[in-house]
Amino acid sequence: MRAVTVVPLQAGSVDLTELPEPPDSDGPVLVKTRAVGVCGTDLEIIAGEYGWAPEGEERLAIGHESLGEVLEAPDGSGLSVGDLVVAIVRRPDPVPCHNCSVGEWDMCRNGQYTEWGIKQHHGYARERYRITEDFVVKVDPGLGNLGVLLEPTTVVAKAWDHIERIGKRAAWRPKTVLVTGAGPIGLLAALLAVQQGLEVHVLDQVTEGLKPELVHALGATYHHGSVADTKVTPDVAIECTGVGQLIFDVMDAAGANGVVCLTGVSSGGRDLSVDVGLLNRRMVLENDVVFGSVNANRRHYEAGAKALADADKSWLAKLITRPTGLDNWKDAYTRQPGDVKVTLEFSGATS
Ligand code: BGC
Numbered sequence: 001m002r003a004v005t006v007v008p009l010q011a012g013s014v015d016l017t018e019l020p021e022p023p024d025s026d027g028p029v030l031v032k033t034r035a036v037g038v039c040g041t042d043l044e045i046i047a048g049e050y051g052w053a054p055e056g057e058e059r060l061a062i063g064h065e066s067l068g069e070v071l072e073a074p075d076g077s078g079l080s081v082g083d084l085v086v087a088i089v090r091r092p093d094p095v096p097c098h099n100c101s102v103g104e105w106d107m108c109r110n111g112q113y114t115e116w117g118i119k120q121h122h123g124y125a126r127e128r129y130r131i132t133e134d135f136v137v138k139v140d141p142g143l144g145n146l147g148v149l150l151e152p153t154t155v156v157a158k159a160w161d162h163i164e165r166i167g168k169r170a171a172w173r174p175k176t177v178l179v180t181g182a183g184p185i186g187l188l189a190a191l192l193a194v195q196q197g198l199e200v201h202v203l204d205q206v207t208e209g210l211k212p213e214l215v216h217a218l219g220a221t222y223h224h225g226s227v228a229d230t231k232v233t234p235d236v237a238i239e240c241t242g243v244g245q246l247i248f249d250v251m252d253a254a255g256a257n258g259v260v261c262l263t264g265v266s267s268g269g270r271d272l273s274v275d276v277g278l279l280n281r282r283m284v285l286e287n288d289v290v291f292g293s294v295n296a297n298r299r300h301y302e303a304g305a306k307a308l309a310d311a312d313k314s315w316l317a318k319l320i321t322r323p324t325g326l327d328n329w330k331d332a333y334t335r336q337p338g339d340v341k342v343t344l345e346f347s348g349a350t351s
Contacts, residue, residue: 063125
């Protein structure tokens, strides 16, 4: 079968190659891939900056934002042929650490987890895969190919889950949210905030086009310029760019008891001058919290699936700016201006 594969850490190695059918040892559920989403991690893997091949193999099939259709499922699995499913990215470490042992693999403590499509296991950018039923989640069939948005939605569902847990250290009545970055993660973080009835502000660089339109369509406020220009004092800030200056600016802008969640992975190597003493003073005197958030566990996939089922489908459809067929697979991995979410379509209707 065909798969998009790389030799990890080797730039220029990405290709559409043949892979053997998935082994039975991967699980009794057989899934036909409909589409995969492309994200910054895929582009980093393709650039040779990240990624690990399965043990004993040279190449890794990439793709961790999946959508597929069940072809075979055992009785009692809760899955039926034709179900639309999304597969979970991470698997618990084998030790396991105390988080992985209770299904909180997104909080793995020893780094020995595996991630399908990223770390030591083939991903979902292949025509078929096998999996165990506990690592697939059903999506609303009415979503059609929009179900491919579930994995990035789980990333923000986890961020929100943890923001709320932190907030509940005292009386928690958030009103205002600032999201920095109007890419897929920022827009989905804003969607979940709007669904909670919060006042949502989104900051990005662009001055016009799809991103401001999508923010307005949510009933949120769009800003460009600096964090200070927004004049917002957020109870919650979700930083989705990984840009150093913005990280410090949102920490500075957060209100008393503010919770700042960092979701962007920075590349590093840039110096920034910051008055740490002043920042510390402010964080201490206001009981602020800054935390990082990555990945998601099954609870977040279920929350994300519900959020997508409740969302306006025409809004979600606009997030997928470039559905790309397998014949033009290279285009899917080439960034273009105006991209929000690019998908690689393997099969099935685009709905
Ligand atoms: C994925 C996460 C993963 C992270 C680090 C992200 O792109 O969405 O599931 O944990 O990359 O590998």
